Amino acid sequence: MNSGELLYSGKAKSIYAAEGDDEAIMVFRDDITAFDGGKKDTLSRKGSFNSRVSGFLFDYLGKAGIKTHFVEMVNDTSMRVRRLEMIPLEVIVRNIAAGSLVRNYPFREGTPLSPPIIVMDYKDDARHDPMLNDDIILALGLVNADELETIRQMARKINDLLIALFDEVGITLVDFKIEFGRYNGEIYLGDEISMDSMRLWDTSTGESLDKDVYRFEKGDVMDVYRRVAEKILD
Numbered sequence: 266m267n268s269g270e271l272l273y274s275g276k277a278k279s280i281y282a283a284e285g286d287d288e289a290i291m292v293f294r295d296d297i298t299a300f301d302g303g304k305k306d307t308l309s310r311k312g313s314f315n316s317r318v319s320g321f322l323f324d325y326l327g328k329a330g331i332k333t334h335f336v337e338m339v340n341d342t343s344m345r346v347r348r349l350e351m352i353p354l355e356v357i358v359r360n361i362a363a364g365s366l367v368r369n370y371p372f373r374e375g376t377p378l379s380p381p382i383i384v385m386d387y388k389d390d391a392r393h394d395p396m397l398n399d400d401i402i403l404a405l406g407l408v409n410a411d412e413l414e415t416i417r418q419m420a421r422k423i424n425d426l427l428i429a430l431f432d433e434v435g436i437t438l439v440d441f442k443i444e445f446g447r448y449n450g451e452i453y454l455g456d457e458i459s460m461d462s463m464r465l466w467d468t469s470t471g472e473s474l475d476k477d478v479y480r481f482e483k484g485d486v487m488d489v490y491r492r493v494a495e496k497i498l499d
């Protein structure tokens with residue numbers, strides 16, 4: 266399937282050319298990393314869990330009116346996507362205080378954040394993804410003011426939609442990271458939405474159901490990814 270030219274290889278996904286310049290094939294590998302690539306492993310079936318969950322969530326968001334790069338699943342680890350001009354922003358939406366918000370600011374872990382907090386980091390591992398503000402984003406020319414507002418509105422809507430979906434299966438959406446790009450001059454949601462990029466807690470037990478299990482060695486991360494995939498996809 267991945268017969269096209271390799272266009273890009275990231276820490277956990279590879280992008281291959283597809284027929285026509287408009288589309289690409291995104292392959293989710295079994296690699297898992299944390300701490301800007303400082304911790305890495307390869308875990309069987311990880312690519313399949315994240316790919317299928319991402320595909321399902323993109324399809325769900327697309328049906329609700331969010332423009333996404335997702336076209337169709339090709340197989341369990343690959344999807345056909347629109348080829349976006351990616352914007353190097355990590356857009357993070359937080360519903361509950363956790364992770365770096367608790368490490369860097371005087372929030373207590375587990376405190377609900379209402380309205381949700383949206384932060385944007387500059388996507389650059391070598392600089393440890395520093396947090397931006399609107400002035401820095403505009404001064405760097407990463408997006409213009411209209412695009413920034415569109416990204417914020419889309420992030421809020423995506424958050425509302427994902428909260429509702431996870432709530433139905435007993436999972437609390439604590440926070441997540443998404444990335445956007447341009448396609449025919451419009452802002453589209455790209456990259457992935459998976460257990461690698463969301464913080465998910467079991468609503469009744471508070472147990473972590475995401476990459477924090479790998480980051481902080483809280484248990485069998487693939488068992489947790491399989492459980493989330495089953496809840497979402499079944």
Ligand code: 5GP
Nearest residue numbers: 357363364365366440441442461462463464
């Ligand atoms: P935090 O800033 O607390 O480390 O992360 C907030 C949320 O964004 C978490 O759900 C985390 O998984 C996600 N996130 C932040 N940075 C990255 C990143 O570089 N890659 C991925 N996949 N997710 C990230």
